[in-house]
Amino acid sequence: MSLLTLENVTLSFGGLKAVNNVSFHVGKGETFAIVGPNGAGKSTVFNLISRIYNPDCGDIKFANKSILGLRPDQIPFLGIARTFQNIELFEQSTVLQNLLVGRQRHRKSNLITEMFFAPSVRDEERRHRQVVEEVIEFLELQAYRDKFIAGLPYGVRKIVELARALATEPQVLLLDEPASGLSLEETNDMIFWIEDIKKQMGITVLMVEHDMNLVSSVSDRVLALADGKELAIGTPEQVQNHPAVIEAYIGTGKRIVS
């Protein structure tokens, strides 16, 4: 059963077709990766699903319902969480506070009860905290719990972003280059966690990634994009050996005669 479906989605910025007639579907519990050279439109696909961009044509469906009528801030309420390519954390807050913002979609209190910090607000805070603590434990962030983001190294920030997305208790997790800027060891940790997210938590993962090692070890299916167009779709091996993909990455081997 497919959870997230893109149907013939096209988006152009002026004359440039950033995403050109792309269709794919992500099944429940699947790990799906999008690969492609720089400027292929990978992140744009993510921003389309996050509703930051509006497609020119085509449809995006979540659980067989079109999401094109929703605002960007309504997307997380469906159970879609995302991370950003260039970390977008709340710099002036601690790790804990960052993760608690991830609980916004589960907020039940309102302005008045929060102004007086009614007992219901306190109970709710405790429950939020419990979920957040589970995420902290899962990603081994205990040592950084009360640290301010502004003082954390890059690798940890990357994990905090993942943690914050997990704190929303999503059904689908969109990871925008989870391994970019990470060392080999950190990438291996990331592989381990993505597998756990999929297997233990049953979360569907859709990711954009350059690191083929990570892609081939965790993903069930891969979509290769170049210049906004679909090159190939299939298992990691199929895509890696697809002639069009090889051409896009390393050229055809034919000399250009000028």
Added chain:
Amino acid sequence: MRFVFKRSYDDDIKLFKHRPQFIYYLLLLILLIALPWLIDDFFLGEATNVLIWAIAGMGLMVLTGFTGQVSLGHAAFMALGCYLNVILMQNGVPFIISLPLAAILTGFAGAIIALPVLRLHGIYLAIATLAISILTEDIIVIAKNWTGGVMGLVAEPIEIFGLDIDRYGTPVLFYFVVLFIVLFVLMVVRNLTRAPLGRAFTAIRDSEVSAQALGVNVTKTKATSFAISCAIVGLAGGLLGHYAGAFNHETFNLVFSIQLLLMIVIGGLGSIHGAFFGAIIVGFLPQLIAITRGSISSIFNLGSLPLPGIESAAFAFILIVFILFEPRGIYGLWIKIRTYFELFPFYRKNMFKRQKTYLKTERMK
């Protein structure tokens, strides 16, 4: 050195981190309650002024310090609160209802203005709110049927439960009214900072894109912040009306707006403490200058020394010093001093040095 061992989630939810901190604040409260018996009526009046500034500071802090939206128009909302309160009182509404009502109405006005204005960012937002401030001055003059135009209005003495409260007649009672409202506002603002809404505010300040991606409705939350901010500032305005006695369009001019913003910058953006520190500076600066001027002129036998504009100059000087050497304001300075003693032999000089910030996602709109 102090180690705080956290044993339950409530340790992060409760208002005071540890028992000594609670005791310090309790002592401060006792000092504030005992203040009328410690200082004379003149300085009590000044202290009342500081507290009113602190309320206004907390109001602007919600918007600028927590939500990161600059406003140069908050004098307009103070004026609105002030005029509404006095007009309501003139129509027979008792103070106990008129002040909260004025604040709530100011909040609504803020929300209505916020929806178009808060679509703007940074410097454009500052300009738009600046326009509100300028406009309000003119509107007060034009709407002279209600506002008394350039003649202004006179605030009637307050009556609460048969007690007549007047700034000059019974300064002690007026001080306590203001202190009570300070504590109320403090409670509200402090509660918000530890609740989901407060976290949504700081989320918007630090990254709108990811706040949105986590389910924060940016427009609505900004408008809420603006409304709360305006309501608090409206409270301060209402009190200021009673404090000043008489006021007109010039009471709440543009300079007032700017002073309000600079106050929280000097105090320390993003903290409730900052509003109070800033208020102390703004409230006591004129007195300090007057006293220094008096003593200087008596030492050098200069007679009465006319120095027009010395207040603004001193204020500007303090601001420049802070922007250059301590951008996080007096509260930032205080945190440094406190950390120095808490970690006593281990404090390092560049502990609070600004860390490298990593590239942010390109703004997607």
